Every structure is written in C-alpha cells, then in structure tokens.
Amino acid sequence: MKNRINRLVLKVSNGKIRFSEKAYIFLLCLLLSTFFWFLSSLSDIYTTTLSVKLKYNSLDESFILTEEPPKQLSFKARSSGFELLGEQLSLNRNEVEVNLQDAKSEKNNRFFILTSVVKPSIREELDADIELLDLESDTLWLSTEERLKKKVKVIPQVDLSFKSAYKLRSKIELNPKTVEVLGPKSFIDSLLEIKTVLYKAKNIDDSIKVKLKLIAPANVNGFRIEPEEVDILIPVEKYTEKQLTVPVKVNNEMSQNLIIRTFPDEVELTFLVPISKFNSLSASRLDAVVDYNKESSKSQKLKISLQNLPDYAVLRKIEPERVEYIIRK
Known part of the structure; x- marks a missing residue:
C-alpha cells in the first residue's frame, strides 16, 4: 500500500525524486475545495466579539487624567462572516468619541461613564446588516487630578x-x-x-x-x-596668568586701643584670567583680609582670605597663605 502511494505521488526523473503530475492535481483540488468551503462558511450567520477604538474629549482644563482610560471597547455582534470580517477591518481605522462631560463623580477624583452613553455612536459606525448585541463592559472608569x-x-x-x-x-x-x-x-x-x-x-x-x-x-x-x-x-575664552600684589587688611581688630600689624603686610596673588579681562583685574578691587576673631588665640599666624574676586578670575595661589602678626597698643 505504501509503495503504491509513493508511485502515485512521487516519480524519479534524471535520478531525482519529484512530485508526480497526479500529486500536483491533487493539491490543487485540495486548495480549491478548502477555498470554496471557506467562502461557504463566511455566508453563515455568526455571533462574535468586535472592538472599537475610543477617543476622549472635553475634559475640563483644570483637571488631568492621571491614568490611561480604556483605549477600546469590546462588544458582541451578529451577522454573516463576510460582514463581520470586513467590519472589524473598518473599525480598526475609526474611533468613537467619548464626551467626558458625560462623566459622573464617584469619590476621590474617580469618575465613571456608562457605556450605554456611547452605544448609539458605536451603532452608527456599524454596517446596517450587523446587529449590535451587548457591550462587554457597562462602565468606563476614569482617574483625574487637579492640573x-x-x-x-x-x-x-x-x-x-x-x-x-x-x-x-x-x-x-x-x-x-x-x-x-x-x-x-x-x-x-x-x-x-x-x-x-x-x-x-x-x-x-x-x-x-x-x-x-x-x-x-x-x-x-x-x-x-x-x-x-x-x-x-x-562662554569660552583663552586664559593667561596674572600676578598682583595686594595689601593685607585686618578685620575686627580687638579694640580701638589695640592694633594688629601683619608681617608681611602684602601678599602675592596669582590668577588665571581671560585675555579680554586681563586689564580689568587690578589690585585696587581686591581685598586680602585676615580676621583675628576667627583664629585660635594660640595661633601664631592669620589665614589670608580673598574678597571681591570677580567671577571670570580663577585664584591659583596666595603667597604667603598665612601671615605673622603682632598686637600693639
């Protein structure tokens, strides 16, 4: 039996095994019968589930949707297979508008819309030969928050x-x-x-x-x-080095009868400055300051701090960083 089937389906030509003419005729008949069966089936009446895309509008400007609302709504429909197949393809290209003014408040910024409100709009999208049965959801829930x-x-x-x-x-x-x-x-x-x-x-x-x-x-x-x-x-610019000699100033001297003197009384400052600002930076606009009250009473030197340094200048070095001092009456 197996050999007989092989002889009907296969043949040997030039040493190669190929399908016979009878096999090709059989496959063609099978495809045609399947196609006609499919066409015949589409003419029957079916009940199936279709879906339609939803588009929301008219939300009050003072509120915002905090969660994505349902993007589509499924429903039961009855018609011929031909009609149902074509209708779903059509629904994929269209949207049904949902007016958010129809929403009703529940609590805590939760709102709902009964799907019966949009049922007429869905029916308008359907072909006259398609019967709309039931919507699979009776409520669309929305979460909002103040904008x-x-x-x-x-x-x-x-x-x-x-x-x-x-x-x-x-x-x-x-x-x-x-x-x-x-x-x-x-x-x-x-x-x-x-x-x-x-x-x-x-x-x-x-x-x-x-x-x-x-x-x-x-x-x-x-x-x-x-x-x-x-x-x-x-803003980018080429920088160059500049040195200035600045006198040391004393802040918060101990009293009117006591004077602090520093050694040295000047410091050397080294900067990087933009070439365009080279002449703008001068010793007269800078203050090299020591503050006796901020130092420990046992400290033998006071730390120099620089004030009024413009944004464009970069301080590289203070020489010396600390100065000796004496207190005189």
Missing part, C-alpha cells in the same frame, strides 16, 4: 573638555532660565527643576551656542513643558 501650572528653573547638563589654556569665561547662560510646567498637582508640587539632555563636547576653544531639549519625566500623564527646549551659551 497645576508653575515655573521651575532649568539645569543644564554638560560634559565639557577644553583645549590647553581655554576655560569657561563665566557661568553657562540659559534662555530662558525658567520654564513653565503643567501636570498633576501631586507631582508638580514637589518639582523644583527641569534638566536638559546631556550635551558633550571635547577640545573646545571657542564659545558654543546650542539648543537643548528638556527632559520630561517618564510615566506622568498629562505632563507638559513650555517651551520644550532652551538656548544655551557656553
């Missing part, structure tokens, strides 16, 4: 490296420095800042202007930043 708006500061995130002798001339400039954020009150209340995406640059030898997007927090429904990006200026 809050406030301004927060922007924090730039940068990873920079400079060519030799080049540095930031001043702080990175932002425009705007603050942005407006909108979102659920429980989240916005504790939000203090918004960061930019990370900006990386190497071997910098000139100022950089760039727009950076702001990072919105993940998984916070209804969160929005206005504007969504900021302009950033990274």
Whole structure:
C-alpha cells in the first residue's frame, strides 16, 4: 500500500525524486475545495466579539487624567462572516468619541461613564446588516487630578573638555532660565527643576551656542513643558596668568586701643584670567583680609582670605597663605 502511494505521488526523473503530475492535481483540488468551503462558511450567520477604538474629549482644563482610560471597547455582534470580517477591518481605522462631560463623580477624583452613553455612536459606525448585541463592559472608569501650572528653573547638563589654556569665561547662560510646567498637582508640587539632555563636547576653544531639549519625566500623564527646549551659551575664552600684589587688611581688630600689624603686610596673588579681562583685574578691587576673631588665640599666624574676586578670575595661589602678626597698643 505504501509503495503504491509513493508511485502515485512521487516519480524519479534524471535520478531525482519529484512530485508526480497526479500529486500536483491533487493539491490543487485540495486548495480549491478548502477555498470554496471557506467562502461557504463566511455566508453563515455568526455571533462574535468586535472592538472599537475610543477617543476622549472635553475634559475640563483644570483637571488631568492621571491614568490611561480604556483605549477600546469590546462588544458582541451578529451577522454573516463576510460582514463581520470586513467590519472589524473598518473599525480598526475609526474611533468613537467619548464626551467626558458625560462623566459622573464617584469619590476621590474617580469618575465613571456608562457605556450605554456611547452605544448609539458605536451603532452608527456599524454596517446596517450587523446587529449590535451587548457591550462587554457597562462602565468606563476614569482617574483625574487637579492640573497645576508653575515655573521651575532649568539645569543644564554638560560634559565639557577644553583645549590647553581655554576655560569657561563665566557661568553657562540659559534662555530662558525658567520654564513653565503643567501636570498633576501631586507631582508638580514637589518639582523644583527641569534638566536638559546631556550635551558633550571635547577640545573646545571657542564659545558654543546650542539648543537643548528638556527632559520630561517618564510615566506622568498629562505632563507638559513650555517651551520644550532652551538656548544655551557656553562662554569660552583663552586664559593667561596674572600676578598682583595686594595689601593685607585686618578685620575686627580687638579694640580701638589695640592694633594688629601683619608681617608681611602684602601678599602675592596669582590668577588665571581671560585675555579680554586681563586689564580689568587690578589690585585696587581686591581685598586680602585676615580676621583675628576667627583664629585660635594660640595661633601664631592669620589665614589670608580673598574678597571681591570677580567671577571670570580663577585664584591659583596666595603667597604667603598665612601671615605673622603682632598686637600693639
């Protein structure tokens, strides 16, 4: 029996085993019969489950949805197989609007909408030959929260490296420095800042202007930043070394009858300054100060602190860092 089947289905040609002509005819007949059976089945009446996409609108501006509402609604429908198959394809391309003004309050910012409200809209989407039976859910649940708006500061995130002798001339400039954020009150209340995406640059030898997007927090429904990006200026300049001699000043002398004298009475200061500001930094605008009251009574030297140093200058060295002193009447 097995050999007979093999002879009907297979044949040998040029040493190769192939399907016989009878096998191909059999497969063709099988495919045609399956196809006609499928067409015949589609003409029968069926009850099946279809689904429609939902679109929500008309939410009060003072509230925000804190959880994703149901995105689709399933329902039972009855019609021929042809109609049901084509209808689901059509429903996949359309949406049924859900008016949030129809929502009813339960408690704690929980609302619900009876699906019977949207049933007429679903029926309008269906072909006239399709009978809408039951909706699989009788209620759409919604979670809302008060919407809050406030301004927060922007924090730039940068990873920079400079060519030799080049540095930031001043702080990175932002425009705007603050942005407006909108979102659920429980989240916005504790939000203090918004960061930019990370900006990386190497071997910098000139100022950089760039727009950076702001990072919105993940998984916070209804969160929005206005504007969504900021302009950033990274001021860069070549620096050079500058030395100044500054007299030592004494703060908080012991009394009017007692005078503190330091040795030496001047200190040498070494700075790095931008070339454009080289002549702007002078000894007259700087104060090298000692404070007797901040030192231990056993200390034989007073520490020098520098005051009124402009932002663009970088102090490299104070020589000496501490000075000897005597107290005279």
